[in-house]
Amino acid sequence: MLPYEIRDGVHVMFLQPNPEKPRGGVVVLDAWLIGEITATLTKIATERPKGFVLASASTRVFVAGADLAEIDALDDDALEAYLIAGAKAFALIPALGCPSAAAIHGATLGGGLEIAMHCDALVAAMPAEGGKPWQIGLPEAGLCICPGWGGTQMLPARILPKLAMERTATGTTWSCFDVPTCLFDTRAEVGSGAEGAIAAAIAWVKQQDASSDAFVATHAPRRAIGVRNSAGLAPVCDELTASVGATSHGAACLDAVRAGLASGWNAAIACERSHLIALRHTAEARAKLDGFLKK
Numbered sequence: 001m002l003p004y005e006i007r008d009g010v011h012v013m014f015l016q017p018n019p020e021k022p023r024g025g026v027v028v029l030d031a032w033l034i035g036e037i038t039a040t041l042t043k044i045a046t047e048r049p050k051g052f053v054l055a056s057a058s059t060r061v062f063v064a065g066a067d068l069a070e071i072d073a074l075d076d077d078a079l080e081a082y083l084i085a086g087a088k089a090f091a092l093i094p095a096l097g098c099p100s101a102a103a104i105h106g107a108t109l110g111g112g113l114e115i116a117m118h119c120d121a122l123v124a125a126m127p128a129e130g131g132k133p134w135q136i137g138l139p140e141a142g143l144c145i146c147p148g149w150g151g152t153q154m155l156p157a158r159i160l161p162k163l164a165m166e167r168t169a170t171g172t173t174w175s176c177f178d179v180p181t182c183l184f185d186t187r188a189e190v191g192s193g194a195e196g197a198i199a200a201a202i203a204w205v206k207q208q209d210a211s212s213d214a215f216v217a218t219h220a221p222r223r224a225i226g227v228r229n230s231a232g233l234a235p236v237c238d239e240l241t242a243s244v245g246a247t248s249h250g251a252a253c254l255d256a257v258r259a260g261l262a263s264g265w266n267a268a269i270a271c272e273r274s275h276l277i278a279l280r281h282t283a284e285a286r287a288k289l290d291g292f293l294k295k
Contacts, residue, residue, distance in 0.1 A: 002040040003057070010051035010202045011044050012103075015063060027058045029111040030067035031082060034089050037115075041092035051205035052093065052100040054119055055198050061134070062104045063112025068143075069293055076277050083148045083273045086111065090149060093118040099208035099215070101185070103197035107134040109173065114138075114147065117154040120208070121185035123201040126176060128191030136183070137173030140276075141249045143292060144285035148276040152256040153224040153268050159183050161225070162236050165257060169240065169250035224268070230261040237261075249279055 004013040017025055018032045027033070044052070056062045066086075074082060093100055093115075102108075102116035105125040113136060116122055127133060138151045146152070147168065156164040159180045167173070174180070188200035209215055225233060237245075237254050244250040252275035260268030279285050 001043060002036045004040060004044060007053075007198070008202055008206065010053055010205050011047070011049040012053040012055055012198060012202070013040055013044065014055050014057040016057045021067075024060070025058050026061050027056050027063045027112075028067045029063060029065065029086065029115070030070050031085070034082075034086050038085070038089040038092065041089070041096070045092065045096055049096055049098050051098050051202070051208075052096050052119070053198060053201040053205060054093065054100065054102045054116065055194065055201075056103075056105070058106065059194070061107040061112075062102075063109070063115065064107055065110030065112050065139070066148075068289065072280070072289060072293060079277055079280075080273055083276070086149050087269055090115045090118045094120075097210065099205045099210050101201035101204050103194065103201035104136070104184075105188075105194040105197045108136040109139055110147070110151075111149055114149040114151045114154065117150070117158065121201070121204050122158075122183060123186050123188065123197055123204055124176060124179075124184045125188040125192050125194065125197035125200070126190045131191070133175040133177050135173045136176060136179060137171075138168045139171045139173050141169055141247075141253060142171030143288040144247070144249045144282060145279045145289075146249050146252040146256065146272060146275050148269075148272050150224065150265070150269050150272070152253050152272060153226075153260045153265060156233070156257065157225050161229075161233055162240070165236065165240055165254065166244050169244035169247075169253040171249075224265045225257070225260050227261060227264055233257070233261055248282060248284070252276075252279060 015027045100119040101121040101123050102119040140147050159182050188196035245254045256268050256271045259271035
């Protein structure tokens with residue numbers, strides 16, 4: 001299991017690099033980590049937590065994303081099973097039934113942002129003055145593929161939907177200093193690093209009342225756009241079709257949004273999975289992935 005502890009009445013779980021693939025201390029969402037997340041959150045659930053903070057043990061990043069080399073080695077059936085396992089693992093966070101926050105202190109990309117957005121809040125610690133900014137976003141489309149763990153649904157639920165769809169369909173990320181309004185719920189003291197982010201996340205969690213109607217109305221829906229937004233967002237998808245939807249990966253991202261608007265979360269992530277599995281075989285994706293994996 002992953003290490004976790006209780007700080008001021010709040011459960012804090014630390015994502016770890018795979019000990020057999022340390023990658024210089026960078027946390028990557030591979031099959032090993034997904035399994036550890038599942039086991040640890042299942043254990044935490046038995047302790048009836050009053051609050052939960054998702055943290056990272058890496059000093060270099062929060063989560064760098066999924067393990068593309070591992071994904072690339074899987075056949076289609078195995079990749080679908082891997083994506084389903086990740087979706088089930090991440091869903092254990094809101095299933096805890098308590099306020100939750102991701103304590104972000106470094107690069108948060110792809111699956112890293114997707115697991116973070118399964119929490120109620122994103123709490124960020126900015127670099128110290130003069131420090132190098134880190135990136136956050138969903139870069140998958142930059143490799144001519146698409147998100148596979150609900151990113152097309154959760155990002156438009158947190159920020160301006162049109163901007164979220166555009167960025168997801170193009171794979172363009174943000175510098176931590178330039179994130180759009182509402183992506184971060186609160187910030188830790190500048191330069192406070194991982195511990196500052198955790199402390200601020202704990203403080204945010206302790207201020208919430210998960211049983212209140214206001215909390216449920218404000219935070220639970222932010223994990224997915226859902227059918228309630230169909231009338232407002234369907235025209236935005238249509239508007240973007242001619243621009244960011246002109247590529248196969250951009251069209252896939254918009255298609256997943258439409259699936260969520262029409263049929264809800266499960267249909268949307270099934271749509272994401274189907275597109276991701278198919279897109280990785282295209283000539284455009286193969287060229288991008290092969291170049292990325294050679295680095």
